[in-house]
Amino acid sequence: MDLKDRRNKHLGNADKFFYQEPLHIVKGEDVWLESSSGERYLDVYNNVAHIGHSNPIVVEAIAAQAATLNTNTRYIHENIIELAEEITATFNNELEICYFCCSGSEANDLALQIARAHTGQNGCLVTENAYHGNTTAVFQMSPEDCPPEKKEEWIGLVGGPKKYLPTKKNIYLKALKPQKKLKIMGRHQQPL
Numbered sequence: 573m574d575l576k577d578r579r580n581k582h583l584g585n586a587d588k589f590f591y592q593e594p595l596h597i598v599k600g601e602d603v604w605l606e607s608s609s610g611e612r613y614l615d616v617y618n619n620v621a622h623i624g625h626s627n628p629i630v631v632e633a634i635a636a637q638a639a640t641l642n643t644n645t646r647y648i649h650e651n652i653i654e655l656a657e658e659i660t661a662t663f664n665n666e667l668e669i670c671y672f673c674c675s676g677s678e679a680n681d682l683a684l685q686i687a688r689a690h691t692g693q694n695g696c697l698v699t700e701n702a703y704h705g706n707t708t709a710v711f712q713m714s715p716e717d718c719p720p721e722k723k724e725e726w727i728g729l730v731g732g733p734k735k736y737l738p739t740k741k742n743i744y745l746k747a748l749k750p751q752k753k754l755k756i757m758g759r760h761q762q763p764l
């Protein structure tokens with residue numbers, strides 16, 4: 573069995589590959605990704621390695637921490653507090669709290685929970701083609717993946733920015749008038 577079949581057999585086939593002929597990437601360095609056959613690709617897409625692939629400072633910090641302690645934040649520890657202090661020092665005073673998450677899905681899911689707790693409301697607006705991750709809630713909010721028949725009533729759809737596309741009708745302009753959407757959702761008794 574080739575790698576593609578082995579992956580589908582044991583990891584399932586729900587996650588699509590990039591490209592019809594999937595790339596077999598074995599190494600990342602700075603802005604480069606390297607394939608098993610030694611080809612180097614300039615990575616202008618990857619959204620995880622924010623400060624470069626295999627950044628030596630990050631690698632060293634991860635290795636040192638993994639060799640010291642890996643547990644949860646219900647214990648007290650100065651590192652995470654210092655990080656939160658450093659981050660919030662770069663904001664204005666209204667933003668003082670950090671919630672550290674392990675994934676984009678978790679961050680978006682938590683943001684939804686916070687918004688619901690704060691407003692006491694339920695709904696949200698998302699842009700067409702958006703992807704928010706794979707928890708139950710944010711999957712439903714992701715038109716890119718969630719089929720329209722599964723879209724819940726509490727989710728309102730607005731057009732995304734597409735000024736760069738030569739479309740006759742610029743949906744982005746409609747998206748700038750959310751009041752209309754709010755009224756439509758109101759009729760469905762799903763207040764925002």
Ligand SMILES: Cc1ncc(COP(=O)(O)O)c(C=O)c1O
Nearest residue numbers: 619675676677678703704705706
């Ligand atoms: C825009 C966007 N939101 C959310 C996610 C979900 O992040 P994660 O895969 O870390 O859960 C992704 C992941 O590709 C993303 O590109």
